[in-house]
Amino acid sequence: MNATRAEVAAAACSDLFRGAGAVLASTVGVVPTLGARLARLTHAHALLLSDGEATLYADTPAVDEPFREPEAPLPYAQLFELIARGRRHVVMGAAQLDRHGDQNLSAIGDRDRPTRQLLGARAAATNTANHATSYWVARHSPRVFVERVDVVTGVGPARARAEGADRFHDVRRIVTDLAVLDLTGPGGTVALHSVHPGVTVAQVVAATGFPLHVPAEVPETRQPTAEELRLLRERLDPRGLRDREVIAS
């Protein structure tokens, strides 16, 4: 039962929700979505899941299958109330993430004439000011992990402290195809939390475009259990979408 890199990352995403209780898990991407569903089926039974639109669901289907059992409505207007209340853990993507845990979803380059316009601010600032936020990066590279993001949409711990956005601020972890990172470096900077099986610390350092804080002891990210692998392979992702998102070298 050798776990693939995507399966290791999915279990790491599941671990984001340890002890979460009855909060909404909002995920962007196949691997974090698998992680949230895995969490609900194994250790975080009270977790709430939605279709990302207007409905909370009681069932936990495969990632490419529709939900069938609505348990409550959640239109966007209510979602913003829920966020302000803090009952959510979001796993967002990022076009850029920097050493201080600041994230960019908006645009690359100059504000008035960006070289690449992306989504815009979305609700990244709302999320980071209000509740637990983690990030998922499917391809760990210096293009994503930059010294300084071009536009700060999601706020990291140092800026949150400096700007008074730290009361409910909780940027938990960054899960990638190579490693798990967190914000425990000096002054709340990005630190290496664990490396996935088969990945070296040097590999992660080389794939990171800023000086990554490496603690004296870097553990290996845990292997998924046999039960988790069974759930991933047979129930949650039988068609292997995870392996299209993570192209393990």
Added chain:
Amino acid sequence: MTDKQVSIEEAVATLESGMTIGIGGWGSRRKPMALVREILRRDLTDLTVVAFGGPDVGLLAAAGRIRRLVYGFVSLDSIPLDPLFTQARELGAIAVEEYDEGMFVAGLRAAGARLDFLPTRAGLGSDVLPANPRLRTVRSPYSDAEYVAMPALPLDVALVHVNRADPQGNAQYLGPDPYFDDLFAMAATRTIVSAEKVVPTSALLDEGSFHTLLFSRMYASAVVEAPQGAHFTTCAPDYERDEAFQKHYATSAKDPEAWAAFERTFLHTDEAGYHAAVARFHAERGDS
């Protein structure tokens, strides 16, 4: 009771260049596309557009109608980015006020309540603040907390599309989410409501519960019957997003020649011509 039902041409004729126009819906969901297409047929320009953006923003930006865009994001949902909007931004063709979505909602609520601002945590520490120099923070009178003082986003006109409305402007949504159409209507001096079907008031509860009545006639100044008026965005349960057509839109938008052909086929025509061209598009693909 005032009958506010007018033709789409009459409704849009009341708009003027330079106005601040709020567009309801969300991304590629229940957008008042028929009203947007009617704007494209006229020489309205210099608009400030306030929207959770989708193809409405893409089309108006590509046509050079937007002077300033107030937005939280622009997305086609099933396709992450709208190519027309990204091109306009990368050419520096439109000025933008980009807000975090939480701030955007607070701005609409403030306008609806006739407040200058509403306090919110959303945006603190992000680049939204330095990017919008007029933004200020406000200190709580009860603690040391500091909040973003999100300024009101008052609108001259709101455009919304709903599933049903009566001739007086009572508006009903039958799908999963009202989005923020009620806030847009409340934040605006005038609201144009387009609906899939205009029905008598007595028929409003035929298809949905009392809770689906989104806002009352007091917020509506004109009612337009526009079947397929949200096409190609979703207008569930009346119809889902026309994914094939949206893909055609997004693909065409990436190539000047293809875009010119798209405009000729679908936009240089009236509303009936548009829907006829869409039907031909599907017939040629062999869609049933």
